């Protein structure tokens with residue numbers, strides 16, 4: 001919880017600036033060579049590994065947040081209010097006026113016991129499958145601990161705080177991972193793309209737009225990528241005034257390290273105690289000193305961003321480039337939806353020699369406003385110049401601490417001078433706070449000129465202390481909201497950017513709209529106040545603060561949001577913007593398209609489609625929709641849906657598998673049988689019944705009278721005289737048919753693979769592997785495990801049906817098609833897969849064996865010997881030596897088709913006959 005007064009803190013915002021004890025240097029090797037190209041001209045050769053003052057891990061974070069405390073950190077009493085803790089200047093002190101202010105303005109009852117949140121003990125189960133967790137653990141530190149996940153489930157909106165206090169987030173992340181380098185982020189993003197889980201980049205968690213809140217309907221596992229361990233300064237170039245910094249560094253750490261070396265970045269959003277460099281880039285942040293240093297977009301020279309499509313980074317570190325649209329501006333303000341910012345090259349500046357605060361009092365808001373306008377027109381703005389309305393001025397007075405008699409007296413005199421002598425109405429006067437930086441002469445000169453302009457509008461200087469208090473209290477004021485909830489008050493700020501000519505009307509109208517909305521709901525105790533915080537040539541930024549007592553309200557957070565929404569409608573109607581620096585997130589989506597136009601929205605969607613087509617960064621901010629249940633189901637294909645591949649299209653580029661094969665399966669099977677029969681048929685033709693004629697009537701198991709002297713003579717004459725050496729072609733044709741068998745089998749595997757659109761080559765193996773995996777995994781979300789039978793032979797598919805509507809136009813209808821035959825097909829093809837694999841193996845062996853037989857004569861003798869019993873080796877080898885391969889082959893086939901006794905007789909006689917024939921070589 002962001003209530004920021006935990007007593008455990010050991011550093012004060014006010015003294016971190018000069019504390020460089022927490023720095024140590026390490027050699028740069030751990031960040032890989034990829035950084036080298038950015039190192040040119042860098043004159044700091046070591047990585048500055050920064051130790052943050054913000055605790056990084058759960059237990060410490062709990063203390064920091066003040067969770068589990070027994071008592072409230074804030075006490076309202078009759079004699080005043082007090083805070084515990086020492087992080088801010090008002091910690092541990094009594095604020096004598098705050099109780100009365102809270103009673104008068106917000107109807108707080110100091111006697112009522114505050115509602116203190118309990119430390120949660122139960123958390124939603126992590127949905128991250130074990131195997132993905134193990135894979136992630138090989139990359140970086142991972143936690144699925146409930147508290148780690150809860151702490152990173154939220155930003156700092158009122159709703160976030162309310163849900164945190166009641167542990168009622170509809171969805172919290174399933175795991176947190178802490179990468180330490182760009183390379184590790186690349187691995188994590190690639191892992192997320194492979195396994196289709198969601199990544200949420202998380203910096204300081206100070207988002208006030210709902211940007212880091214988990215999309216409630218997301219069914220895929222959500223992993224928060226916490227950048228807090230990526231907080232090193234990779235190099236510092238004092239000549240070029242540049243620094244390369246990892247994106248997870250927290251604002252106050254960055255500034256402390258820079259100041260320790262005599263530099264400053266100068267970017268100080270009010271959240272800079274907690275917010276990170278990556279968060280600033282992702283939200284297009286604006287700091288209070290933007291007049292001198294610029295907003296984040298003015299400070300950046302180069303960013304490195306890991307997207308699912310790869311890394312985006314400009315190839316050169318130049319001050320400006322004219323190279324088409326600047327893609328860095330797609331990343332700036334992308335609110336985590338395109339990828340992770342890992343490293344940033346920032347401009348730095350030498351520390352200003354003089355920093356001086358100041359304040360001016362004006363009779364009313366209009367006078368203060370015209371002063372601000374005049375200063376902007378003359379471009380005389382100091383580093384910061386802010387105008388507070390009367391409500392804020394009085395709130396500031398209520399936050400004053402106990403004072404010395406001297407202080408009280410001085411305050412009294414000042415008050416007397418302003419109200420009695422100058423005649424300012426205490427219920428109207430406004431204050432401008434100033435922060436001036438530069439050389440002593442510059443600061444002096446600027447102050448003189450500002451005082452002169454102020455005088456034109458009735459303003460008078462009110463001293464440096466008031467100005468300084470205004471700035472230091474800025475840090476604490478935001479978090480008062482979190483303790484106010486304990487006293488039945490809900491509050492929040494919202495801001496806008498507005499042209500100068502619309503500002504006064506906008507401020508008045510928005511305040512009036514809030515009053516009307518409160519009246520409509522019977523809310524009588526509330527505060528609506530505003531201040532002007534940033535100025536430009538063309539306009540300014542206005543911050544509104546609104547809070548109300550919840551005693552009369554049944555659903556306080558919802559009521560607050562309704563009123564804020566009405567106020568935003570009014571802001572836009574008055575010419576203001578959706579936001580100046582808080583971003584869009586999930587809270588301000590409603591106004592996004594009107595702000596950027598429909599083509600603008602399409603451009604954003606196109607960028608998303610290009611950089612993150614599978615919606616890995618599914619934060620659903622800006623124009624990106626939260627998944628509807630149907631869409632989510634589709635994204636978890638095969639398990640959390642009725643049937644794989646059936647569902648609404650996720651996007652235009654949704655991958656579609658078109659199943660057209662099923663109508664052709666029977667023809668393909670027929671074609672296969674024809675192809676298998678072809679070699680057999682060819683052999684039949686070529687063989688021409690020769691073997692049958694030679695062995696006619698000689699196959700009977702009983703030796704008959706058919707085996708006569710005459711018949712034996714005939715055969716011996718055929719084999720050894722008339723047809724010897726004429727059977728080579730016969731044998732070669734047989735071998736050719738065997739080769740054809742092999743080619744046929746392999747060819748069929750390829751053809752079937754083409755026929756099934758690439759599904760066949762691994763089909764049998766995938767089916768076999770799948771049967772070893774449980775069909776419905778225990779965690780129900782092992783979405784990688786879709787049955788390959790269902791995947792390639794769906795029984796139910798999505799169909800587009802075309803018909804004519806009642807008035808004759810063509811209609812394309814979304815229908816379901818049932819393919820019942822696939823129940824058989826899926827099995828046929830499994831059997832075929834195994835059968836063809838076996839056949840291919842056997843055919844290969846057959847061909848190899850044929851080659852061996854052709855080349856090794858002793859093998860041929862052995863084969864004949866294998867057909868006979870009790871025949872001497874030399875009898876057989878005499879024949880084999882005199883026979884060619886073809887003769888041997890036909891003799892061998894005869895052996896297979898004859899009675900063995902007759903065959904033995906034939907061999908013995910043949911051998912005798914050939915005894916005097918020349919030996920073949």
Ligand SMILES: Cc1cc2nc3c(=O)[nH]c(=O)nc-3n(C[C@H](O)[C@H](O)[C@H](O)COP(=O)(O)OP(=O)(O)OC[C@H]3O[C@@H](n4cnc5c(N)ncnc54)[C@H](O)[C@@H]3O)c2cc1C
Nearest residue numbers: 203204205206207269270276278279285286335336341478
């Ligand atoms: C008290 C208070 C005062 C504030 N004052 C200011 C102010 O003066 N000026 C101002 O501009 N804002 C202000 N804000 C708003 C907020 O601090 C900014 O939006 C800030 O830039 C968010 O930074 P973060 O590190 O906390 O980001 P988070 O809150 O952690 O994240 C914000 C968004 O940025 C994304 N993100 C974070 N880190 C990365 C990364 N490395 N890569 C990609 N995406 C990332 C997240 O996914 C999310 O969408 C204030 C907020 C609070 C609570």
